[in-house]
Amino acid sequence: MTLDATAMKKLVAEEAVNKYVKDGMCVGLGTGSTAKFMIEKIGELVKNGYDLSCAATSVQSEDLARSLGIKVVDIDEVDHLDVTIDGADEVDPTMQLIKGLGGALLREKIVAAATVKEIIIADESKLVEKLGSKAPLPVEVLKFGHEHTKFALERQGCEAVLRMKDDEPFITDSGNYIYDCRFKEIAVPFALEMKIDVIPGVVENGLFLNTAHDVLIAKTDGSVYSMADALIKERPADINVIN
């Protein structure tokens, strides 16, 4: 069996819902073509009687969820979310992520921060050795002074390209612009994040560091594996020994 990209997205999305979503939970709904299958699966659970309260990471996901009869709440109506299931654009071997090619990075990061278990779903094409080697790093910026923000971003060693849609700058759900920052690779993501975050005009960056509780990866052979489980198995046997 060889699965195509769409089949892998559906497989991993459904697996994540089966594994992590339980009746009565508050659930964060991610954004993107993989997350869409997850929302549809949650819609099935709701039809089957599950009582779920969901907070969406984008207008697009909220509209889809409501159309399926899912109860959508404002993130501020709940004190935390039990689980959020979301996609990613790149995943490195230690589960650090780039997100935001779908344009929802700001709300995705706020929802992730309010979540106990952030579960990432992806197919194996999203795996990279070093972040930034395939995808650009999306950075959401204020419209005001954005050319100056771009200049400061490029001083971090990237080419920053204003994201466009239909010949106009792409506008996020929060009314901002996005610069897609193309690095050769991101050598030290934690250091880069700090440097980007202090640039005036930057609203949020697409590095999701130490955010994922688990990353489920679908493979073309039809299997799905947990990166968290694999990382635990790879640890040296004596790592927990206290002398």
Ligand code: 5RP
């Ligand atoms: C949206 C995101 C998405 O999760 C990411 O772009 C992956 O999308 P897809 O599942 O369509 O590949 O971060 O802001």
